[in-house]
Amino acid sequence: MTRKDFPPDFIWGTATASYQIEGADSEAGKGPSIWTAFSHAPGKIYQGHTGDLACDHYHRYKEDVSLLASLGANAYRFSISWPRLFPEGRGARNQKGFDFYARLIDVLIANGIQPFITLYHWDLPLELQKSIGGWESRDITAYFGDYAEAVFSSYGDRVKNWITLNEPFCSSHLSYLFGEHAPGKSDLKESFAVAHNLLRSHGEAVRRFRSTIKDGTVGLSNVSQWVEPASDSPEDGEAAKLLNQFFNDWFYVTPLKGEYPVDFSQRLDKIGAMPEIQPEDMELIMEPVDFWGVNYYSRIIAKADPKSEFGYNTVPGDLERTAMGWEIYPKGLQLFLERAYREYGEKPLYITENGMAEDDELEEGSVHDKKRTIYLRDHFDAASKAMNNSVDLKGYFVWSLMDNFEWAHGYSKRFGLIYTDYENNQRRIPKDSYYWFRDFLRR
Numbered sequence: 001m002t003r004k005d006f007p008p009d010f011i012w013g014t015a016t017a018s019y020q021i022e023g024a025d026s027e028a029g030k031g032p033s034i035w036t037a038f039s040h041a042p043g044k045i046y047q048g049h050t051g052d053l054a055c056d057h058y059h060r061y062k063e064d065v066s067l068l069a070s071l072g073a074n075a076y077r078f079s080i081s082w083p084r085l086f087p088e089g090r091g092a093r094n095q096k097g098f099d100f101y102a103r104l105i106d107v108l109i110a111n112g113i114q115p116f117i118t119l120y121h122w123d124l125p126l127e128l129q130k131s132i133g134g135w136e137s138r139d140i141t142a143y144f145g146d147y148a149e150a151v152f153s154s155y156g157d158r159v160k161n162w163i164t165l166n167e168p169f170c171s172s173h174l175s176y177l178f179g180e181h182a183p184g185k186s187d188l189k190e191s192f193a194v195a196h197n198l199l200r201s202h203g204e205a206v207r208r209f210r211s212t213i214k215d216g217t218v219g220l221s222n223v224s225q226w227v228e229p230a231s232d233s234p235e236d237g238e239a240a241k242l243l244n245q246f247f248n249d250w251f252y253v254t255p256l257k258g259e260y261p262v263d264f265s266q267r268l269d270k271i272g273a274m275p276e277i278q279p280e281d282m283e284l285i286m287e288p289v290d291f292w293g294v295n296y297y298s299r300i301i302a303k304a305d306p307k308s309e310f311g312y313n314t315v316p317g318d319l320e321r322t323a324m325g326w327e328i329y330p331k332g333l334q335l336f337l338e339r340a341y342r343e344y345g346e347k348p349l350y351i352t353e354n355g356m357a358e359d360d361e362l363e364e365g366s367v368h369d370k371k372r373t374i375y376l377r378d379h380f381d382a383a384s385k386a387m388n389n390s391v392d393l394k395g396y397f398v399w400s401l402m403d404n405f406e407w408a409h410g411y412s413k414r415f416g417l418i419y420t421d422y423e424n425n426q427r428r429i430p431k432d433s434y435y436w437f438r439d440f441l442r443r
């Protein structure tokens with residue numbers, strides 16, 4: 001398999017997110033985010049790590065763009081930090097923040113790299129959390145819309161591809177149900193209310209996009225798991241359907257059809273956890289997207305369990321795992337892309353994240369991350385098979401350009417093509433997988 005197995009205009013890039021790489025968290029007028037507060041709260045993050053400095057990308061963005069250019073990437077997906085532009089989420093603008101992204105965009109374009117910008121990758125301005133409860137409040141939608149519009153008006157002349165939200169599943173359920181992410185709450189009903197407000201805000205951003213930008217595309221990036229039943233039994237089949245609705249369909253089918261997936265909704269209804277849907281909410285949520293962003297890492301297996309709240313549980317599979325403990329299943333990428341294309345409206349797809357954490361070690365200036373290289377090769381192959389089966393896949397972003405702040409895991413998990421040497425002033429050291437990807441792109 002070589003680059004020639006993909007169309008000539010195929011997008012090849014890497015992805016990152018603001019809080020995970022930028023650092024300069026309280027510099028140049030930036031306001032704190034919910035992750036600033038969460039990472040500084042005792043006991044929330046591995047060994048008390050924070051994103052205060054992260055990869056120091058804020059100061060080293062030119063070096064990072066040079067590394068992208070040497071890789072041969074023709075695109076780069078990054079997110080904008082809302083509190084860097086609006087320190088309190090609304091009201092006063094921070095011009096230095098706007099200037100930073102303008103410089104980043106310009107240097108990318110000068111190097112022939114198209115920016116793909118995500119508006120929200122989890123770093124909500126802390127002030128909005130404190131004053132209105134962040135995503136818990138319906139009022140967030142208008143504020144997110146205003147922020148989105150300010151971004152579109154500032155950069156829309158140069159940036160053509162946009163993503164509203166990254167993985168609303170995580171910013172609702174990981175943050176409000178499982179409590180692992182900021183703001184760290186555990187309340188089922190609230191997590192679905194938050195998911196509803198995230199989807200409404202996504203719709204609002206799409207609406208603002210259509211009224212501000214004349215040429216360009218906008219989509220939504222979802223964490224996407226290939227769901228399998230534990231056996232051929234009808235009960236496990238039903239379990240897989242429910243898990244699919246909870247994990248995947250909730251954030252793909254709802255914006256497509258304006259209706260929450262029926263079976264899972266019925267379960268939620270029974271326990272009084274369905275979000276309140278007001279007239280016109282669904283019309284807003286359904287604002288049509290131009291593409292779906294698929295963030296694929298692994299599969300999950302569902303087994304019927306009449307005693308559990310939703311009628312199923314997940315059970316471990318027996319495939320090799322990454323350092324995150326996620327099973328390595330390239331075939332799942334092909335199957336997911338095929339299902340997504342078929343069931344989510346035959347829209348163009350991008351893989352907006354794919355990659356793996358490995359226990360990388362620096363040995364005499366090199367990192368021999370063989371597993372990651374094989375992982376990427378096999379997932380590229382799976383993507384190309386999906387395309388051969390008629391899936392309209394337009395691009396592939398490897399997660400991540402460099403090792404970075406992996407949320408609750410701090411810096412203990414390394415996903416990068418480039419090793420970040422946290423002990424030595426965040427020195428960048430391209431790993432073997434970086435050179436493999438570079439050669440793949442050159443060939």
Ligand code: IFM
Nearest residue numbers: 017167295353399406415
């Ligand atoms: O690092 C995260 C990213 O922020 C969102 N998607 C999954 C990645 C790996 O866990």
